[in-house]
Amino acid sequence: MPLVAKNQAFKALHEYYTTRPDNPLKKMPSLIAICNKLIRILFTIGTKQCEFSEEKMLSDIPHFNNLQEAA
Numbered sequence: 001m002p003l004v005a006k007n008q009a010f011k012a013l014h015e016y017y018t019t020r021p022d023n024p025l026k027k028m029p030s031l032i033a034i035c036n037k038l039i040r041i042l043f044t045i046g047t048k049q050c051e052f053s054e055e056k057m058l059s060d061i062p063h064f065n066n067l068q069e070a071a
Contacts, residue, residue: 001031003038009054010034018060 005012025033025069037057045052 004031004034009057010038012058013037013061 005011014030015032017025017033018027026059041052044050045053
């Protein structure tokens with residue numbers, strides 16, 4: 001929960017999960033989905049020795065892709 005409160009990228013991801021038009025999640029399932037995503041991110045950082053990128057994390061969400069294309 002502090003991650004969603006303090007980090008803008010994870011806050012945006014939580015906002016997307018809870019307000020998406022098809023299959024919106026409630027607060028706790030959204031936080032669980034974010035925890036699962038964080039585990040996958042940490043595993044990738046540990047195994048591939050790469051840096052965290054907010055843009056790459058948000059790239060699989062259609063809403064954020066549309067915002068980036070408009071900018």
